[in-house]
Amino acid sequence: MLFIPMLGKEKALNKGKGEKMKFSNLGKETPILDGLEKVTGRARYVPDLKVEGMLHGRILRSPYPHARLKKVDISKAERISGVRDIITGKKVSQHKFGPMVPDWVILPDDKVRFHGDEVAAVAATSEESAAEALSLIEVEYEVLPAVFDPELAMAEEAPLLYEEKENNIATTFYVHKGDVDKALAGSEIVFEETYQTNQVYQAYMETMAAVAAPGDYERLTMWLSTQIPSMSRLRYAEALEICAEDLRIIKPHVGGGFGAKFEYKAHILAAVLARRTGSPVRMVNNREEDFRAGNPRVPMKIWIKLGLAKDGTLLAKDTRIIAGNGARTVYAPAITSTACYRIDSLYKFKNVRSTGYTVYTNTIPTSCFRGFGNAQMHFAMESALDTICHQYNLDPIKIRQQNGVTPGFTSIHGWEIKSCALKECLDKAVEESNWYDKKKEPAEKSPVKKGIGVAICNHVSGNRPFFKPFDGSSALVRLTPEGKAIVFTGEADIGQGMNTAFALIAAEAVGLDVKNVRTAAVDTDISPFGLGSFATRGTTIGGRAVYEAAVNLKKQLLEHLARVYEKKIEQITINEGQIYFDDQEDPITVAKAIQTISYTLGGTSLVGHGVFVPETVLPDENKYGNVSPAYPFGCHIAEVEVDTETGRARLLNYWAVHDVGRVINKQTLEGQVEGGVMMGAGWALGEDMVVKEGKLLNPNFHDYCLPTAMDTPRGRIYSYFLESGDPNGPFGAKGIGEPSLNPVPAAIANAVFDAVGVRVKNLPITPEKILEGLASA
Amino acid sequence: MTWENYYMPLTTGEAIELLVEKQGKARIIAGGTDLMVQHRSDPLNVRALIDIGRIPGLKEIREDSRRIYIGASVTHSQIVNSALLKKKGRVLVEAARTVGAPQIRNVGTVGGNVVNAQPAADTAIALTALDARIHILSGDGEFEKPVIDTFLGPGKSCIDPSKELVTAFSYSIPGPGERSCFARLARRESLALPIVNLGLWLCLEEDDHILKDIRIAVGPMSTVPFRARETEALLKGVLLDKAVIEKAGRSISDEVTPRDSFRGSADFKKQMIGVILKRSLESALEGKGVDSDEREQ
Numbered sequence A: 001m002l003f004i005p006m007l008g009k010e011k012a013l014n015k016g017k018g019e020k021m022k023f024s025n026l027g028k029e030t031p032i033l034d035g036l037e038k039v040t041g042r043a044r045y046v047p048d049l050k051v052e053g054m055l056h057g058r059i060l061r062s063p064y065p066h067a068r069l070k071k072v073d074i075s076k077a078e079r080i081s082g083v084r085d086i087i088t089g090k091k092v093s094q095h096k097f098g099p100m101v102p103d104w105v106i107l108p109d110d111k112v113r114f115h116g117d118e119v120a121a122v123a124a125t126s127e128e129s130a131a132e133a134l135s136l137i138e139v140e141y142e143v144l145p146a147v148f149d150p151e152l153a154m155a156e157e158a159p160l161l162y163e164e165k166e167n168n169i170a171t172t173f174y175v176h177k178g179d180v181d182k183a184l185a186g187s188e189i190v191f192e193e194t195y196q197t198n199q200v201y202q203a204y205m206e207t208m209a210a211v212a213a214p215g216d217y218e219r220l221t222m223w224l225s226t227q228i229p230s231m232s233r234l235r236y237a238e239a240l241e242i243c244a245e246d247l248r249i250i251k252p253h254v255g256g257g258f259g260a261k262f263e264y265k266a267h268i269l270a271a272v273l274a275r276r277t278g279s280p281v282r283m284v285n286n287r288e289e290d291f292r293a294g295n296p297r298v299p300m301k302i303w304i305k306l307g308l309a310k311d312g313t314l315l316a317k318d319t320r321i322i323a324g325n326g327a328r329t330v331y332a333p334a335i336t337s338t339a340c341y342r343i344d345s346l347y348k349f350k351n352v353r354s355t356g357y358t359v360y361t362n363t364i365p366t367s368c369f370r371g372f373g374n375a376q377m378h379f380a381m382e383s384a385l386d387t388i389c390h391q392y393n394l395d396p397i398k399i400r401q402q403n404g405v406t407p408g409f410t411s412i413h414g415w416e417i418k419s420c421a422l423k424e425c426l427d428k429a430v431e432e433s434n435w436y437d438k439k440k441e442p443a444e445k446s447p448v449k450k451g452i453g454v455a456i457c458n459h460v461s462g463n464r465p466f467f468k469p470f471d472g473s474s475a476l477v478r479l480t481p482e483g484k485a486i487v488f489t490g491e492a493d494i495g496q497g498m499n500t501a502f503a504l505i506a507a508e509a510v511g512l513d514v515k516n517v518r519t520a521a522v523d524t525d526i527s528p529f530g531l532g533s534f535a536t537r538g539t540t541i542g543g544r545a546v547y548e549a550a551v552n553l554k555k556q557l558l559e560h561l562a563r564v565y566e567k568k569i570e571q572i573t574i575n576e577g578q579i580y581f582d583d584q585e586d587p588i589t590v591a592k593a594i595q596t597i598s599y600t601l602g603g604t605s606l607v608g609h610g611v612f613v614p615e616t617v618l619p620d621e622n623k624y625g626n627v628s629p630a631y632p633f634g635c636h637i638a639e640v641e642v643d644t645e646t647g648r649a650r651l652l653n654y655w656a657v658h659d660v661g662r663v664i665n666k667q668t669l670e671g672q673v674e675g676g677v678m679m680g681a682g683w684a685l686g687e688d689m690v691v692k693e694g695k696l697l698n699p700n701f702h703d704y705c706l707p708t709a710m711d712t713p714r715g716r717i718y719s720y721f722l723e724s725g726d727p728n729g730p731f732g733a734k735g736i737g738e739p740s741l742n743p744v745p746a747a748i749a750n751a752v753f754d755a756v757g758v759r760v761k762n763l764p765i766t767p768e769k770i771l772e773g774l775a776s777a
Numbered sequence B: 001m002t003w004e005n006y007y008m009p010l011t012t013g014e015a016i017e018l019l020v021e022k023q024g025k026a027r028i029i030a031g032g033t034d035l036m037v038q039h040r041s042d043p044l045n046v047r048a049l050i051d052i053g054r055i056p057g058l059k060e061i062r063e064d065s066r067r068i069y070i071g072a073s074v075t076h077s078q079i080v081n082s083a084l085l086k087k088k089g090r091v092l093v094e095a096a097r098t099v100g101a102p103q104i105r106n107v108g109t110v111g112g113n114v115v116n117a118q119p120a121a122d123t124a125i126a127l128t129a130l131d132a133r134i135h136i137l138s139g140d141g142e143f144e145k146p147v148i149d150t151f152l153g154p155g156k157s158c159i160d161p162s163k164e165l166v167t168a169f170s171y172s173i174p175g176p177g178e179r180s181c182f183a184r185l186a187r188r189e190s191l192a193l194p195i196v197n198l199g200l201w202l203c204l205e206e207d208d209h210i211l212k213d214i215r216i217a218v219g220p221m222s223t224v225p226f227r228a229r230e231t232e233a234l235l236k237g238v239l240l241d242k243a244v245i246e247k248a249g250r251s252i253s254d255e256v257t258p259r260d261s262f263r264g265s266a267d268f269k270k271q272m273i274g275v276i277l278k279r280s281l282e283s284a285l286e287g288k289g290v291d292s293d294e295r296e297q
């Protein structure tokens, strides 16, 4: 739809202003380059690795949510044949570290803080021996009072998880811009409500896994199922008290992460055991422990107060969030702050205030999950707007059109919205779903009622404060003497298809056929430093670095072509692997030319180097400052049917329209959207980690009900992509991973309300809650 | 693995010989979809497994002049695809279709489902509604009894798979006016154990809606697959109209005594069983999703 002219270097590469750009590689449906090896089972993941002499690691986990470790006796366990090492808190350093708050130790020697907390770790020559040894470790626990609900944990009398953390508050976030009290006082419409989002599990196919192997030069190689190879290297060096250079991290294929696969205890334990035994150690969670001690979504209780003018103009937003950190800090504080204020750049707010508490409880440590707090707040905000529209007879589409941000807008927190097709997303979703016609349809006579609901979303494509030292990326593109290009990046494809996007970007920028381009697996000995997969930044920031590297490669290639073939650079065009000289009829292939060039240069490959450092800033003490180079937007419309006798809600159809800046690969975009919608639908309609007295009751796929293929909409998920051409993204591209999920629970909740008049304010929307709502109506 | 031998007999006789020879230290395995899952958490204490998947007679679905026979190692997929059962065993076809997912249905068997004796085992509920009989072979010979009599408690069957082999299930060929159907509710559309399930068999007077006879089997409403006999009694001999159907729904909700469980509270299950009975009776009246001898489907 929109074709906004490119700025900077892209302009040189592409046709001029306003014209529809022609791409050889972009905008098509390109199957992921590693698709075949994945579907045929040839792709190797960390758990598939077999290293000579490899030991099997297992972790003894606490059966109590809070207990003092009085004695950990490993004498019987040590006698099991095949057992090579057993570590406990007493045997390892007690220095503290952690991704955000130094509340991690390798293994505790004082107390355990959640049901599933690590008590000891074993390395043995077989899984059986390791399991037997685990069962023989005798632990004397002194059970302590525990607290599970974040709000109760803040109470004076609540037991403390960490003596020094008053009221169990790990961190507090506060922001206030404008004058919220005054704006609320002057608002004709004031709405107040509390919403709750539950704890859900990422359910990636490959559980958390590591193989750590001592290598040459006293270094340690770790094959990790991770989304942050370079960052985890820094953190693990800190945990192991070694120099980061002595750690080599390799990220092979990864079977999904969705936010969970950041720093992880089991990785560190594998490393410790490997260093102590001098042997490679494999540590792979079984599914139950992955449920019990993974990094599930941060549950939140969100109180929100909105002030609006009679015409629907948003005047003020006041929120207070209590978020569950679990028993130690992974990334929940950053997730809470995101929930507090990211959505403020979706609408043209003038007065906002938000307080967020991240609170320790004796439950599973929580962390990133697609949406990073913004998804939680979208449920609250977009549900609230829907209710306001219903109560005050406002149009839920128009209110979003009216208040939504527009291109060129700088939000109240200083976020610079450069590209934005939010309005167009709404228009397209309304048109494709027949919104207004459906709204007019009379209610069904049968007990099964239909309903339709809307929600919009924003997100970031990169998040400057996430890693304090910088945001940005660098890449290398190497053109070999055989004419193949290899992209080296530190950004971690964990199944999203980023490696394919990088290959497409490089192919497009140089003029190669994507068949001859691939992206290398991340290996910190070879790949550039890359922050990794989070904040929907891969294609935008990582991709832009790849783009810069490809441009640099192309420049070198042109110079060498000019030299070797005795032409002027202006006479040369490279397209789809062919080189055209304007004074010659027939092109030559890049493969042939590069071989010729390479052989004049001692057989070298040409290596393009690219760096992208976005002009973003760390927010100041008032949380002001542009954090992301680009902001993606979207609009979702859900159509559901609700059975008023059984209370079950089912998806009928779903329309997801996203402003992705530029379509790099249509197939993986659709994959992300369909996956995001179904992941959000699972969360909205039933997924729930049921915890009783700190113990997870459903740590398996039978009782934790993920949606199956049969639970997808009876009709379809329709996805549409609008191209607003962001000036910072490669060819204008912005991210899709998280925005594809953000609006889903609210769109579904709003549709359920439309169908049966029941407003479910605490996820998930279960049949019981719907029936209860119907009964009390 | 705890067993030393894995046998694959080709006849029921061989299977029984093995059971007798191993003196209780062998165990029948069919699809293994229950047995292997249980073995993981609670290892089997046997010396041998006897896989009955190679015994041709146990995999047959057939009829004689009076009854329909379903071999014990007939899989759920076989049931779903059986032309004979689609016509004359609708409740069973619909029940088998809801078991697990395709992979489970391709290996899981009706015999295993019944011997595993879960209170809401889908095909066990259907067979109970059909008033099926179970045919058993042991060292002492052959005998049969009503399927419902084999259920002793959750996961407890009177059939001892280290001594006895179930060979088949049988039920009377449906006559004129007989219809059956199956319904269940679950947390998702596939691969989910039921919150509630229900097998319904009924026989209508010719040309009107008076119920000559009815059987309602439900789960998980008790420790075993449960026949709602009070509600059946209420419906027997009456004209099935809207009011009666509503009453039946309320009656069964009062009659059953489910427990709070992971899949739903007792109250929720009581309410839901009423809803699915009502809907099943309605669809039986409309002739939808219901088989009868004279109707082709």
Ligand SMILES: Cc1cc2nc3c(=O)[nH]c(=O)nc-3n(C[C@H](O)[C@H](O)[C@H](O)COP(=O)(O)OP(=O)(O)OC[C@H]3O[C@@H](n4cnc5c(N)ncnc54)[C@H](O)[C@@H]3O)c2cc1C
Pocket (backbone or CB within 6 Å): B027, B028, B029, B030, B031, B032, B033, B034, B035, B036, B037, B052, B072, B073, B098, B099, B100, B101, B104, B107, B108, B109, B110, B111, B112, B113, B114, B115, B116, B120, B121, B122, B123, B159, B160, B161, B164, B165, B166, B167, B191, B192, B193, B194
């Ligand atoms: C993922 C999953 C989903 C499932 N979903 C459902 C569901 O939705 N509904 C449902 O009802 N069940 C479900 N089940 C349970 C299971 O698949 C069924 O109960 C199945 O029918 C069992 O049959 P089987 O052949 O696999 O039995 P097996 O596991 O081989 O045997 C089960 C028991 O029966 C005994 N046995 C088997 N055959 C005979 C015989 N001929 N004579 C004597 N003893 C015998 C065995 O010794 C064992 O004790 C599910 C299971 C799994 C793993």
